[in-house]
Amino acid sequence: MRQIGIEAREGGAIRAINNTISNNQTHVFAIGPNGYGYISGNIIQGNGAEGVWSGGNFKQDESMEMNEEGASRAVLNDNIIRQNGLSGISFDGGYFEVKGNKITFNWLWGMMVKSRSYSYILDNEISENKCGGIRIGINYTAAVFINGNTIRDHIGPSIYTVSSIENSLKTSRRRKTLEKKVKPIPVGDGEINGESREPFIFSTNFLNDNERGIQHPQDIFCMIEACCFCRKISQQLKFCSRCKKAKYCSKDCQTNHWIQHKHMCKLLNASYVVEVQMSDTEPNNLGRPTEHGKSYGANQRAFDPKLVGIGKGTPPDSSSCKRFIVKIQSGREYGCYDPYKKLIVYDQTVTFDIQLSNPELYHLCNECGVLTGHKVTTKKIFCWASFKNNGQTICFHTDNLPPFQTW
Structure with missing residues (x-):
């Protein structure tokens, strides 16, 4: 190299x-x-x-x-x-x-x-x-x-x-x-x-067929009959033996693509859930909005006024397993491919507002999500989440995606 x-x-x-x-x-x-x-x-x-x-x-x-x-x-x-x-x-x-x-x-x-x-x-x-x-x-x-x-x-x-x-x-x-x-x-x-x-x-x-918007992982692999690495169009492509979705024209192409596909491969399982221990996350250092007239400090979170509904709603209950919607955002602009890059995850109320590193969620956001407002390179996707083990684990459910949110 x-x-x-x-x-x-x-x-x-x-x-x-x-x-x-x-x-x-x-x-x-x-x-x-x-x-x-x-x-x-x-x-x-x-x-x-x-x-x-x-x-x-x-x-x-x-x-x-x-x-x-x-x-x-x-x-x-x-x-x-x-x-x-x-x-x-x-x-x-x-x-x-x-x-x-x-x-x-x-x-x-x-x-x-x-x-x-x-x-x-x-x-x-x-x-x-x-x-x-x-x-x-x-x-x-x-x-x-x-x-x-x-x-x-x-x-x-x-x-x-x-x-x-x-x-x-x-x-x-x-x-x-x-x-x-x-x-x-x-x-x-x-x-x-x-x-x-x-x-x-x-x-x-x-x-x-541009500006397609958010895609489910399974939809990404159903759009065109082409090798997932070299993009050669053929009727003789062979499927990945694990996910049965990704297609390749040769063993070399499959080997070259595996460094990225190994993360998406898991998401193509209909029942797959990404579990992250809360002890492996950290509070989002961008800060949070004010609450009851009190500021959380100099790094108070600022949101674009076009994000309708941000800061409203009911905060998620960490003691419950009820699903709620989170936004996953890919972080800083124009960064090289890095599946361990920090992601930002928060709910509509922004009372749940963390950073975490997870290769599957990184690929979900960057391969299936849409560009944020400035249309540079940062992407976002909305996903169902729930707590487990009395709030010690946060689960991301990828079997289906929620409707696109305005916040």
Whole structure:
């Protein structure tokens, strides 16, 4: 296992054609700052971070100052980019052409474009990425052309564009707080802080079956007759002997996919219950809402006003085995695949508000849940829960999911 596959920066260049590159701890290709890459005909799979990262417009230190000479250039043609631990491709400043690639089944987005990345995204197949197809962040005056792509089969959006910050401030009840955060962010010559040019999205794109919303684990494996690792479509696929749901075209694909599937495999059992000892959890350090006019301290929990009903209802009784609904949330934004990452779990009243680590719940949330309000990478899912052993154990019931909640 290697830290990075191939890196080009400070005037360096990469020319990579017809390779299979896998199992690196972070990126396969890291191009920038001030790098150049020509990447064509490669299979880029199973890596810890993005399949391809390129950029360099911001200095990679605490100052986060704009680096005017750090922009990179890359051409990505006819590659297969799949099963990577962040997004398939991430651009952070430069000039890019992405054409004829198959970008599928990456842990976050198919592509992320931001930080003044001039991008031509043409004739790609972008499918089944966990968060969505293409996310365009604050990109200043850089133009993005999206033309002739097939973007399909995502729980999240096909194309998501972040609004300019000024537009966001007009509707935000936290305008002053957001303005303070935005002002220190550096911008380049001729740019306006927080402004982002709308992408050019052509009618020649084929968008199908995106924004599907929350899915039950069993539904995820019934949607398409394709190998769960390489996504090859075949009528000769063999089932996982344990769950009888996941399908594979070869033993190698099953072996490569097992590191992730072993956690989802358990959830595909109709009677499976995830049990977590309360002694293995901890209080959520984000704090809690006020109760009877008393604050719980400086870290008091703040919720978006769009979450209708939060803080209301009847608190769950730890001495009862009655089921109640909890929200499971995947925690911090843009983290690499990590089944032991801390999750946030709370009920509608927020009197039950904990953090825990559990690989099955991590996969349930990230593979079956929906994006939270900011549409970055944090996901949420609602699940039935109950107490056991007089509150010493919390049980999560995955046989069926409750209706989607507004809180």
